Amino acid sequence: MNAKRALPLLVGFVGLAAVAVDPVAAQSTADSTTEELIWDLNNQLLYVAVPLTVLVEGILVYTVWKYRTNESPLPTRENRRLEITWTVATAIILLFVGVASYQVLAEPYVTATSPDAGEDLADEEEVLEVRVVAEKYRWTFEYPEQGVTTSDTMVIPTDRPVRFNVTSKDWLHAMHVPGLGLKKDAFPGQSNYKLTKVHETGEYQLYCAEYCGVGHSQMLATVDVRTQSGFQNWLDEQQSGNETG
Numbered sequence: 001m002n003a004k005r006a007l008p009l010l011v012g013f014v015g016l017a018a019v020a021v022d023p024v025a026a027q028s029t030a031d032s033t034t035e036e037l038i039w040d041l042n043n044q045l046l047y048v049a050v051p052l053t054v055l056v057e058g059i060l061v062y063t064v065w066k067y068r069t070n071e072s073p074l075p076t077r078e079n080r081r082l083e084i085t086w087t088v089a090t091a092i093i094l095l096f097v098g099v100a101s102y103q104v105l106a107e108p109y110v111t112a113t114s115p116d117a118g119e120d121l122a123d124e125e126e127v128l129e130v131r132v133v134a135e136k137y138r139w140t141f142e143y144p145e146q147g148v149t150t151s152d153t154m155v156i157p158t159d160r161p162v163r164f165n166v167t168s169k170d171w172l173h174a175m176h177v178p179g180l181g182l183k184k185d186a187f188p189g190q191s192n193y194k195l196t197k198v199h200e201t202g203e204y205q206l207y208c209a210e211y212c213g214v215g216h217s218q219m220l221a222t223v224d225v226r227t228q229s230g231f232q233n234w235l236d237e238q239q240s241g242n243e244t245g
Contacts, residue, residue, distance in 0.1 A: 030181070030199070031179060031180055031181075031198060031199055031200045031202075031204075032180040032181055032182070032196045032197060032198045032199060033109045033196055033197040033198075033199070034109045034110060034180065034181040034182060034194075034195075034196040034197075035180055035181030036181075037104050037107055037109055037110050038104070038110065038181050039181075040104070041100060041101060041104040044100050045097060045100065048093065048096065048097070052093070108195050109195050109196055109197070112163065112193040112194055112195040113193060114193065115163075115165070115191070115193060126160070127160075127161045127162070127163050127195075128143075128156065128157065128160055128161070128162045128163070129143070129144060129145060129162075129163050129165060130142070130143060130154060130156065130162060130163070130164050130165070131143075131144060131164075131165045131167070132154070132164050132165065132166045132167070132175055132186070133167055133168070133169060133186075134166070134167070134168040134169070134171075134173035134175065134186040134208065134219075135168065135169040135170050135171075135173075136170055136171060136212060136213055136215060136219075137208075137212070137213070137215030137216065137218055137219040138151060138152065138219065138221075139151065139152060139154075139175075139206065139219070139221040141153075141154040141221075143235075146235055146238075146239065147239065148235065148238045148239060150238070152220075152221050152222065153221065153222045153223075153224055154206065154221060154222070154223050154224065155224045155225075155226060155231060155234050155235075156198060156223065156224075156225055156226075156231065157198075157225070157226060157227065157228045157230075157231035157232075158198050158199060158200065158201055158225055158226070158227055158228065159197065159198075159199065159228065160197065160228060161195060161196075161197050162195070162196055162197065162198070163193060163194070163195050164182075164184065164193065164194040164195075164196075165191050165192075165193060166184045166185070166186045166191070166192045166193070166194060167186055167187070167188070167189075167190060167191050167192070168186040168187055168188045169188065170188060171188065171212050171213070172185070172186070172187060172188075172210050172212065173185075173186040173208045173210050173212055173219070174186060174208060174209040174210035175194075175206060175208070175209075176206065176207055176208070176209035177204050177205070177206045177223055178205070179204040179205065179223075180196060180198060180204055180223065181196075182194055182196060183209060185210065186210075198225045200225065201225050201226055201227060201230075202225055203222050203223065203224055203225070204222070204223040204225065205220065205222065205223075206220065206221040206222065206223050207219060207220050207221070208220075
């Protein structure tokens, strides 16, 4: 294959790699610890997948091009050395994927399973617990230790571990906050836990990710992330309002 013919293929491979890696560059900053861990894993797997994809596609294109005029191809004979090589290489890749995935999935910020999740990670930071209650077609957010309950808007602080106790009153639902990398199923009579720590202030969309009836698309809420002082001010206002009421 001469240089003129190889150039378009090279450009195509570089373009493929750029398209694959560009989403990673766009996600260089994560808004929560959970999202950061997930994207770190995604990056590791992508940096392995892109070279493999380029290699396989390159071999495929080269083979098709080189033997395009071969009218009587011969089958490839058994090559034990080649078979051992690709078997060992595949095993190494799968081992890497398994170890990398396990390290992330074992993190409490990704897979929290107990009501005291995050206590050993908080150090001197107090874990804020929020009970998320789903029902057709609304969300209720309870702060049991603070005696505060809100609807449709959940307020949480930055740089403080937050543990969500997710449950449902009536049906199968799922709390999903894509901007923070959070998703957890809500089952009636069962508590599922999710732990995170948010780094950036702002408002994030929360919606139900489990079809639950005709009002499913309207089952929305807002996650309002404030500074710790801003959150405390909001909490004081809610508590004083409860006392007045």
